[in-house]
Amino acid sequence: MKKEVVFAYLGLILMTLIIGFSFIFVKIGLNFSNPYDLLAHRFNAAFLVILILLISKKVKFPKISFKKWIKIILIAMFYPVLCFGLQAVGMVNSTASEAGLIFAFLPVFMLLAGNFFLKEKSSFIQKAGVFLSVFGIIFILYFKQGLENFNIWSIIFLFLSVLSMIGYFILGKKEIANFNSLSLTAIMISLGFLFFNLISISRHLIKQDLNLYFEAYKSSQFIFSILYLGILSSVFSSFLSNYSLNYIPTFQISIFSNLNPIIAIFGGVLILNDSFLWFDFIGASLVIIGVILVLFFKSKQNQDKKPT
Numbered sequence: 001m002k003k004e005v006v007f008a009y010l011g012l013i014l015m016t017l018i019i020g021f022s023f024i025f026v027k028i029g030l031n032f033s034n035p036y037d038l039l040a041h042r043f044n045a046a047f048l049v050i051l052i053l054l055i056s057k058k059v060k061f062p063k064i065s066f067k068k069w070i071k072i073i074l075i076a077m078f079y080p081v082l083c084f085g086l087q088a089v090g091m092v093n094s095t096a097s098e099a100g101l102i103f104a105f106l107p108v109f110m111l112l113a114g115n116f117f118l119k120e121k122s123s124f125i126q127k128a129g130v131f132l133s134v135f136g137i138i139f140i141l142y143f144k145q146g147l148e149n150f151n152i153w154s155i156i157f158l159f160l161s162v163l164s165m166i167g168y169f170i171l172g173k174k175e176i177a178n179f180n181s182l183s184l185t186a187i188m189i190s191l192g193f194l195f196f197n198l199i200s201i202s203r204h205l206i207k208q209d210l211n212l213y214f215e216a217y218k219s220s221q222f223i224f225s226i227l228y229l230g231i232l233s234s235v236f237s238s239f240l241s242n243y244s245l246n247y248i249p250t251f252q253i254s255i256f257s258n259l260n261p262i263i264a265i266f267g268g269v270l271i272l273n274d275s276f277l278w279f280d281f282i283g284a285s286l287v288i289i290g291v292i293l294v295l296f297f298k299s300k301q302n303q304d305k306k307p308t
Helices: 003-030 035-055 066-093 094-104 105-117 124-145 153-178 181-207 220-245 252-270 278-296 300-304
Strands: none
Touching: 003 035, 003 124, 003 153, 003 220, 003 252, 003 300, 035 124, 035 181, 035 220, 066 153, 066 181, 066 220, 094 153, 105 124, 105 153, 105 252, 124 278, 153 220, 153 252, 181 220
16 A cells, blocks of 8 residues: 555544544534634634745645636635535534534435446445434434424534535545645635635624624633634644545545544533433444445445555
């Protein structure tokens, strides 16, 4: 195995740990701010890192055609703009554990997208694993809140966030190979910085309370949250994701996201005092079993193919 591929897998493991805990820090940040300001400050921290790299000439924006810029902007709109934006809005009325579990749908939808867009074949057992994972997630959400307390809008926003990530994988796979991973990360973070600050500042101007833009900085917990979300979960994880897409198929990358629910659940229990009950255990077990079926029981056609 090439060393680049080994580094890509190691990077994915690290990225999974970072993203798994990011649900917790989003939830902490939302205790002191609305989702729009949280996103703006998250990308303020991320852009500060990019600015330092640009000034020190460790990274530079590539010289590309207008047509290429449009493609990169479209990719960046899926990730990080839509993915992080929808995630933050969806988490206002949901727990870190629920958000982590919903993101377990990523490899499920990636399998379906691969079948439809990339003409990849899946076995019967893989399809069974997909439905088992879906059932496990629904099982937990139903028993955790019940239909009378079920916040359907939070679930919809979180699912749309998952779909945005898939759009990034599908559209970005071809284009990312043409760019330096760090340069592409700089572009994505810069676009996120402009987009989320435009929304946040516009909302404050409309409400005539621009003085509240920095209000949340009075909390040390908020500052720590945006540093984690901006530096690790935005800049570093975006770089690792862009790097991995150069060497690993999208379906294999998406499989790693199924560690996110486990990390989010245990992180939520340990840090946010989320409850862990019998239905959490059963549902999470069903999700994990489904993931194993999807990952290891490939169709004969895919087994005969050599990895790229």
